[in-house]
Amino acid sequence: MSKSIITVVGKDQVGIIAKVCTYLADNNVNILDISQTIVDGFFNMMMIADADGSEKEFKALSAELEDLGKSMGCIIKLQREEIFNSMQRI
């Protein structure tokens, strides 16, 4: 299983998590972990997810999540976990 990291950054508002989770469920992406915090007044959420079961290509999921973020006025990123592992772990 290759894990992916989804981050959502923006002004807090009702329904952000709901919309993201709905999208992920519709595309058969399994959520493994969720954490969130407020940094400098901004809502920061991170999900660790498994996108291996999705029929869509990783690139397509990434682009659609980005668009979903724009529709809510926040920034959503889907990234492969390796970038964080390589930079943050020895």
Place this chain on the structure above:
Amino acid sequence: MINLSEVIETNAMIEKENLDVRTITLGISLLDCMADDINTVCTKIYDRITKKAENLVRTGEDIEREYAIPIVNKRISVTPIGIIGASSAASSEDYVKIAETLDRAAKEVGVNFLGGYSALPVKGMTKAERLLIESIPDALSSTERICSSVALGSTKVGINMDAVALMGNVIKRSAEKTKDTDSSACTKLVVFCNAPDDNPFMAGAFHGVTETDAVINVGVSGPGVIKHAVDSVPDADFGVLAETIKRTAFKVTRLGQLVAQEASKRMGIPFGIVDLSLAPTPAIGDSISDILEGMGLERTGAPGTTAALALLNDQVKKGGIMASSYVGGLSGAFIPVSEDQGMINAVNAGALTIEKLEAMTCICSVGLDMIAIPGDVPESTISGIIADEMAIGMVNQKTTAVRIIPVIGKDVGDTAYFGGLLGYAPIMAVNRFSSERFIARGGRIPAPVHSFRN
């Protein structure tokens, strides 16, 4: 498992501190494109490059998307053309034909620069190398994406002063040929001492003859990230400062290593090296000069600048070497003037001179880089500047380079505009005492005593 604060830190580096991978450079050997007929050589070269590199840009873009990390440039380096054209090029015009072929291939695969229009007359110059060097002004002015480099010396063999003298002339002629665009051809031409075979950065990238058929080399970047880290310890002593830079350089380089491995895997081409160089851009917050000033210098160029750069360069290497399995290329801090807004500001404030930059090149990776000088500087003076820089490299057993632009029609106080990543540069004053008799001697400066290690 990765936690939220680590994810926020990494993404802040990308979004706010200009962290990126500066280049994925695909090195391609053209050794088996040699033939007796120039047109056959051109066809073979075009076919080889467009086949080997057909997926380069797409692979780079896929990696960008999947990791959300910008990869600014996708580029190609090839075997020095001075060698490839040796058996077929009968004139400089034949070499220009090869340059135009390379340019077409670069456009076809979508890379913004292709390096390797190069010659290596480190000790002596072959007839073919002389033809290539003579063709550089025409080649660079009739192509868009070709970069040229010439190796003029090494610690092992000394400095080829005949070639140094010739390059003063070639740089001047290249400037004249492109005087309508502020002598922009000279931004694509660099001379080296101790030239590395695996440098992924332009204008000096070429695929050395010691290399395999094709190889992926990656150049990282991240001056903004280092600057941010330096700012986080404003009053700390040098031990803490050094440690902070080293830790940050480790993270930056790991990113390069990851991208290099991914690109290598996806293209089925072996991974060569990660180049640790901190490469600035004209973007605000992406400056080497800002790091030096962040360490406590009022302006880059102030006394203490060389020490600050030495510390920076060393810690970047120490962090980077642990982060990557193979380190190579130039690997140090770049100090180009035109590509670094902080350097430009320092020059305009009168803090930074060519002489101080020369001192700085003794302890960092590259040399006098992207420096604009008055267009009326004689070619022997340009050769003199080159000879000094080659001597620094030769004696200190390190790579040094000169990429200098005599801007025709402009003088100290004016500004030259090159556009894009190349930026703009204030014209800097040059020492006007003559080097003519010195350069006119010709011949070769013998290798220094400490090259005899066998």
